[in-house]
Amino acid sequence: MQDSSNFKMFSPASCRIKGVLMRNRFVVLIAALAVFLLPPVTAAQAPPRLPDGHPNLQGTYDLATLTPLERPAGAKAILTAEEAGKLENEVAARKELGDRPISGNRTAPPKGGDGSTGAAGGVGGYNTFWLDPGSSYTIVNGERRTSIVIDPPDGRVPPMTPEARQRALSRLWRPTSDTTQSNDPGLEPPGSYDNPEQRPLGERCLLGFGSTSGPPALPDYFYNNLHQIVQTKDYVMILTEMVHDARVIRMNSQHLPKTIRKWMGDSVGHWEGDTLVVDTTNFTDKTRFRGASEDMHVVERFTRVGPKALLYRFTIEDPATWARPWTGEYTWPATDEHIYEYACHESNYALENILRGARRREADEAAEKARQ
Amino acid sequence: MRMNLYLAVLVVALLLAASMPLIAHHAFGSEFDPNRPVLLKGKVVKVEWVNPHTWIHVEVTNPDGSREVWMIEGGSPNSLLRRGVTKDSLPVGTEIVVDGYQTRDHTLKRANGRNVTYPDGRKLNLGSSGPGAPPEK
Numbered sequence: 266m267q268d269s270s271n272f273k274m275f276s277p278a279s280c281r282i283k284g285v286l287m288r289n290r291f292v293v294l295i296a297a298l299a300v301f302l303l304p305p306v307t308a309a310q311a312p313p314r315l316p317d318g319h320p321n322l323q324g325t326y327d328l329a330t331l332t333p334l335e336r337p338a339g340a341k342a343i344l345t346a347e348e349a350g351k352l353e354n355e356v357a358a359r360k361e362l363g364d365r366p367i368s369g370n371r372t373a374p375p376k377g378g379d380g381s382t383g384a385a386g387g388v389g390g391y392n393t394f395w396l397d398p399g400s401s402y403t404i405v406n407g408e409r410r411t412s413i414v415i416d417p418p419d420g421r422v423p424p425m426t427p428e429a430r431q432r433a434l435s436r437l438w439r440p441t442s443d444t445t446q447s448n449d450p451g452l453e454p455p456g457s458y459d460n461p462e463q464r465p466l467g468e469r470c471l472l473g474f475g476s477t478s479g480p481p482a483l484p485d486y487f488y489n490n491l492h493q494i495v496q497t498k499d500y501v502m503i504l505t506e507m508v509h510d511a512r513v514i515r516m517n518s519q520h521l522p523k524t525i526r527k528w529m530g531d532s533v534g535h536w537e538g539d540t541l542v543v544d545t546t547n548f549t550d551k552t553r554f555r556g557a558s559e560d561m562h563v564v565e566r567f568t569r570v571g572p573k574a575l576l577y578r579f580t581i582e583d584p585a586t587w588a589r590p591w592t593g594e595y596t597w598p599a600t601d602e603h604i605y606e607y608a609c610h611e612s613n614y615a616l617e618n619i620l621r622g623a624r625r626r627e628a629d630e631a632a633e634k635a636r637q
Numbered sequence: 638m639r640m641n642l643y644l645a646v647l648v649v650a651l652l653l654a655a656s657m658p659l660i661a662h663h664a665f666g667s668e669f670d671p672n673r674p675v676l677l678k679g680k681v682v683k684v685e686w687v688n689p690h691t692w693i694h695v696e697v698t699n700p701d702g703s704r705e706v707w708m709i710e711g712g713s714p715n716s717l718l719r720r721g722v723t724k725d726s727l728p729v730g731t732e733i734v735v736d737g738y739q740t741r742d743h744t745l746k747r748a749n750g751r752n753v754t755y756p757d758g759r760k761l762n763l764g765s766s767g768p769g770a771p772p773e774k
Contacts, residue, residue, distance in 0.1 A: 364760055365760075366754065366757065366758035366759045366760065367752060367754060367758045367760075368758050369734050369754060369755065369756040369757050369758040371676070371734070371736060371752075372676060372736075373674040373675055373676035373736055374674045374736050374737070374738065374751060375674060376671075376672055376673075376674050377671055377672060378671030378672075378738075379671075379751070384663070384664045384665060384666060385665050385666060386664060386665055386666015386667065386669075386671065387666060387671035388665050388666060388668075388669040388670070388671050388737070388738040388749055388751075389665065389737075389738075389749065389751045390665055390712075390749065390751070391710075391711055391712050391749065391750050391751060391752075391753070392751065392752050392753075392760060394712075394760040394761055395691075395711055395712025395713070395716070395717065396712060396716065397715075397716030397719065397720070458667070465663075467663070468663040468664075470689060487713075488712065488713050488715065488716040489688075489713055489715050489716065506715065508689070602719055603719075604715075605714070605715045605718055606688075607688040607689075607715065608687060608688060609688050609689045611687055612685050612687040612688075612690070612692060613689060613690075614690075614692060614708070614710070614747070615663050615668055615689065615690060615710065616663070618668045618669075618740045618741070618742065618745065618747060619663065619664070619667045619668045621740065621741070621742035621745065622667055622668055622669075622670070622740060622741030622742055623667070623741075624742070625741050625742045625743070626741065
């Protein structure tokens with residue numbers, strides 16, 4: 266191979282000269298080997314690898330999708346390309362409509378509230394111009410899915426056990442990072458606003474809300490959906506754009522003792538073939554994903570399914586909350602977009618405003634009582 | 638098939654409508670007062686392009702001639718940056734119109750920016766270099 270004349274033989278021009286090749290057995294042998302060796306390097310199914318031989322999962326991924334966690338009632342599991350395209354066009358049209366100019370001579374919104382419900386609590390949020398939600402359905406194995414949940418097959422999270430429901434009820438007054446409790450329209454019972462520590466982790470800029478940080482890592486249907494994976498032989502780090510959470514996964518390691526618990530749980534990883542498997546336990550009772558107990562067990566599987574995509578699959582097990590384990594999966598498309606700084610604390614005026622609002626409400630109620 | 642699709646559209650729309658406010662950073666309802674609608678017209682004096690929410694400071698002139706600075710809560714700036722909104726999209730001195738609701742603590746001159754527009758009604762400039770420049774796209 267040190268003979269430079271042999272290399273010349275491999276140049277495209279000389280390869281066309283069959284006679285030359287046929288006269289040199291060595292070259293034929295090398296050519297045959299090249300044919301044998303080259304395809305695995307270039308074929309789509311062979312992932313790029315790091316020096317340790319494992320697939321390179323590194324990169325930035327945009328988790329935004331139109332596919333909800335649970336399949337809407339009555340919807341079928343898989344959309345045709347045409348059906349998905351139609352729905353995606355409608356979403357794009359709504360977004361375009363929302364971005365259009367409105368009257369500069371408009372009046373103030375109505376007194377008593379604008380009719381928005383939920384966390385928007387009659388005051389609305391801000392217009393679609395500020396939002397960056399998903400624009401297409403996730404595609405797994407060529408299928409356009411209508412739910413992230415794939416097991417149970419109906420695409421719905423199994424019903425909570427009666428015990429878990431009871432637990433959730435007793436905790437209603439205790440805010441958590443759980444989506445169902447982190448965003449009330451200002452109607453939480455007394456005590457919920459007594460001090461900042463009573464407020465949800467997301468509102469306090471401590472943890473991405475709506476399980477954006479995970480595990481399981483779920484999309485947000487508003488904005489800030491980028492995740493970055495950094496990978497070494499001994500550690501894998503997943504950075505979540507929302508609230509800037511970094512989860513460090515120890516490779517080939519044991520779990521910490523049960524007495525050591527973390528908001529994002531304790532994650533250890535190993536490779537099963539070309540799939541990174543991450544096992545997480547040791548949660549706290551502060552995060553409570555969808556009402557789960559702190560003994561929730563999450564197994565995530567990251568598999569490269571193309572040069573520009575990972576398949577992310579997770580299985581949740583928590584007998585204290587769901588009678589059976591359940592599994593979800595969706596594709597993480599790679600993106601060239603940048604993750605910008607998320608210095609959430611620095612100007613989190615919202616938390617101050619919320620607590621001040623509660624003090625104001627208390628003062629109003631006290632004044633009302635005194636008048637009676 | 639047509640019925641199925643219609644149902645899917647309806648359901649997805651309902652789902653989005655139901656889930657979006659739930660996933661917002663915080664409860665707007667506990668921060669802002671539905672009984673205090675505001676319409677603010679004035680000039681930008683400062684913009685804090687920060688997470689979790691942008692804050693736009695705007696100086697408004699009251700009917701009696703006095704001036705006060707209001708702070709307007711907008712969305713997360715990360716996605717705006719990716720769309721091409723930059724510091725130049727809202728430079729100091731830009732005339733804007735804001736509709737929203739004041740904070741529940743009325744001593745604060747703060748409101749949510751349900752709609753933040755230029756006087757001509759455009760929502761914001763993308764990739765422009767001045768307040769009057771038309772959007773590139």
